[in-house]
Amino acid sequence: MSATAQPEVVTRFAPSPTGFLHIGNARTGLFSWLYARHHGGRALLRIEDTDAARSTKEAIDVILDGLKWLGVDWDGHEYYQSQFQARHAEVANEMVELGHAYRCYMTAEQLAAGREKAQAEKRPYRVESPWRDGAPAGDGAFVVRLKAPREGETVIDDLVQGRVTVRNAELDDMVLLRSDGTPTYMLAVVVDDHDMGVTHVIRGDDHLNNAFRQLAIVRAMGWPEPVYAHVPLIHGYDGAKLSKRHGALGVDAYRDELGILPEALFNYLLRLGWGHGDDEVISKEQAIEWFDLAQVGKSPSRFDLKKLENLNGHYIREADDGRLAGLTAPRVGKLIGRDLSTAEIELLVRAMPELKPRAKNLNELAENSTFLFQARPLDFDEKAAQLLAGDSPRLLARAWSALNALDEWTALATEAAVRSTAESAGAKLGQVAQPLRAALTGRATSPGIFDVLVLLGREESLARIADRMDGAE
RNA sequence: GGCCCCAUCGUCUAGCGGUCCAGGACGUCGCCCUUUCACGGCGAAAACACGGGUUCGAUUCCCGUUGGGGUCACCA
Numbered sequence: 001m002s003a004t005a006q007p008e009v010v011t012r013f014a015p016s017p018t019g020f021l022h023i024g025n026a027r028t029g030l031f032s033w034l035y036a037r038h039h040g041g042r043a044l045l046r047i048e049d050t051d052a053a054r055s056t057k058e059a060i061d062v063i064l065d066g067l068k069w070l071g072v073d074w075d076g077h078e079y080y081q082s083q084f085q086a087r088h089a090e091v092a093n094e095m096v097e098l099g100h101a102y103r104c105y106m107t108a109e110q111l112a113a114g115r116e117k118a119q120a121e122k123r124p125y126r127v128e129s130p131w132r133d134g135a136p137a138g139d140g141a142f143v144v145r146l147k148a149p150r151e152g153e154t155v156i157d158d159l160v161q162g163r164v165t166v167r168n169a170e171l172d173d174m175v176l177l178r179s180d181g182t183p184t185y186m187l188a189v190v191v192d193d194h195d196m197g198v199t200h201v202i203r204g205d206d207h208l209n210n211a212f213r214q215l216a217i218v219r220a221m222g223w224p225e226p227v228y229a230h231v232p233l234i235h236g237y238d239g240a241k242l243s244k245r246h247g248a249l250g251v252d253a254y255r256d257e258l259g260i261l262p263e264a265l266f267n268y269l270l271r272l273g274w275g276h277g278d279d280e281v282i283s284k285e286q287a288i289e290w291f292d293l294a295q296v297g298k299s300p301s302r303f304d305l306k307k308l309e310n311l312n313g314h315y316i317r318e319a320d321d322g323r324l325a326g327l328t329a330p331r332v333g334k335l336i337g338r339d340l341s342t343a344e345i346e347l348l349v350r351a352m353p354e355l356k357p358r359a360k361n362l363n364e365l366a367e368n369s370t371f372l373f374q375a376r377p378l379d380f381d382e383k384a385a386q387l388l389a390g391d392s393p394r395l396l397a398r399a400w401s402a403l404n405a406l407d408e409w410t411a412l413a414t415e416a417a418v419r420s421t422a423e424s425a426g427a428k429l430g431q432v433a434q435p436l437r438a439a440l441t442g443r444a445t446s447p448g449i450f451d452v453l454v455l456l457g458r459e460e461s462l463a464r465i466a467d468r469m470d471g472a473e
Numbered sequence: 474g475g476c477c478c479c480a481u482c483g484u485c486u487a488g489c490g491g492u493c494c495a496g497g498a499c500g501u502c503g504c505c506c507u508u509u510c511a512c513g514g515c516g517a518a519a520a521c522a523c524g525g526g527u528u529c530g531a532u533u534c535c536c537g538u539u540g541g542g543g544u545c546a547c548c549a
Contacts, residue, residue: 014549016548016549018549048549050548050549051548051549054549108547111546111547119474122474122475123474123475124474124475124476124545125475125545141547143547161477161478161479162478164477164478165477166476166477167476170475170476170477170545172545174546174547175546175547177547178547179547180547182547184546184547184548184549185548185549186549188549189549204543205477205478205542205543206542206543206544207543207544208477208478208543208544209476209477209543209544209545210544212477230478230543232478232479232542232543233542233543235541235542237483237484239541239542268485271485271486271498272485272486273485273486274486275485275486275487275497276487277487277497278486278487278496278497278498279497279498280485280486280497280498280499281498297479297485297486298478298479298480299478299479299480299541299542300479300541300542300543301484301485301486302484302485303484303485304483304484304485304499304500306484306499306500307484307485307498307499307500308499309499310498310499310500311499313511313512317512356512357511357512357513358510358511358512359511360511368510368511383509387509418508422508428508429508430507430508430509431508432508433508433509434508434509436508437508437509438509443509443510444509444510445509445510445511446509446510447509447510447511448507448508448509449508449509450508
């Protein structure tokens with residue numbers, strides 16, 4: 001808390017539980033969180049769970065877990081919109097008493113007829129309720145409608161969008177309270193944001209139009225007006241709206257299915273639609289220090305999985321070997337059909353320095369490490385099989401002898417042995433090394449062959465070579 | 474369709490009237506390193522949507538066109 005009169009910044013992220021944390025929502029949440037952290041304010045979380053059918057415990061946990069994994073925490077407990085319904089109704093009724101809202105008895109049929117007529121006349125439809133101006137109360141069911149201003153215009157100085165002006169004639173008398181007495185989303189957000197003390201409403205720009213109508217409620221109640229910031233949505237790589245088909249996966253899918261590290265997704269999402277000079281790799285601490293809404297672009301940006309994976313590769317290379325092994329082990333287990341033993345996980349940790357520069361996600365890391373754990377005789381892929389044909393068994397036999405004669409089993413020693421084998425056989429190093437690689441890993445590509453030899457150990461290495469050499473029993 | 478917003482390399486972006494025949498990153502393509510694949514290093518191709526203004530001077534300001542997006546519920 002500063003001693004100056006700067007009011008505290010309070011932001012909120014308000015996702016509705018749809019069963020997954022959409023990547024675009026996650027970015028909006030990230031921005032909202034960063035803005036609060038940057039200004040030393042509070043970042044709040046409110047679950048918009050008024051749709052009881054969708055708002056299951058599981059759906060809510062997906063969001064909570066996703067944010068936590070991303071490293072986006074929030075202050076205090078999370079709020080649940082469904083708990084404030086009585087309060088919403090109270091505000092709606094107060095607005096009726098104040099003359100800023102009214103009970104409307106129009107039927108669904110009347111509304112539909114009005115809409116149809118407007119469409120036929122090719123003019124925009126606006127609710128024209130006789131009860132707006134005090135028609136005597138009807139006797140059927142009613143909704144409470146906002147008595148929206150009709151003259152003049154409403155201006156919002158949006159932190160991202162700039163100054164946006166809309167003529168009040170465009171605004172509608174939207175429903176605040178449904179005929180069953182429950183609040184609509186429009187009412188609920190405004191009331192909750194006010195009650196929670198939210199000063200900065202940072203959300204997707206699909207809400208920009210709503211802001212004008214919501215502001216009407218704020219003003220009717222005489223509440224302090226929040227600062228708005230509507231950040232653009234994320235699009236798919238082809239420019240179309242992000243659908244499941246091209247990347248609109250939940251945050252959990254990036255973690256579980258694509259094997260993305262949280263710091264990579266954090267960094268990628270941050271750089272999507274926001275920039276700080278030429279900086280590409282940005283830590284959380286730097287992000288908090290540098291982030292500002294003013295630099296957020298106004299146009300929607302496209303999601304590029306290639307760039308995310310490049311960043312992910314960077315963070316994998318930087319990550320601690322033990323942590324990576326822990327994340328990779330279960331994936332390896334799935335690939336080889338059994339869990340890794342403690343000793344095998346330790347081997348994975350030791351192999352990590354050689355493994356991690358070759359992977360851009362955890363799945364690749366797992367795939368590239370399976371050779372360490374496969375039981376003899378190995379399976380060979382097509383390219384490996386080719387490498388083991390022709391003269392290779394003979395060269396492998398010579399390599400086997402040279403290696404078998406070694407006193408110490410180090411990368412240096414094995415390299416010397418293999419090099420002299422090649423030399424004495426009149427072959428290039430590659431002519432020996434490649435078959436060796438195939439025999440040891442079952443593949444044509446792998447970490448450096450001498451590192452592989454050391455990781456596998458003397459006994460296993462010699463046995464694997466023997467399996468493929470001339471004179472193999 | 475009405476209303477609102479947007480527009481720099483394929484993608485993410487830097488640029489906030491002259492420093493820009495436009496910089497960085499991913500991707501692509503070469504070369505180097507090298508036992509493979511990566512990593513790393515070096516280099517190349519690649520953009521100011523179009524048309525009018527304003528100005529001594531526009532990528533930068535204004536208008537229009539085109540293109541894209543959002544939104545128009547008793548959903549959130």
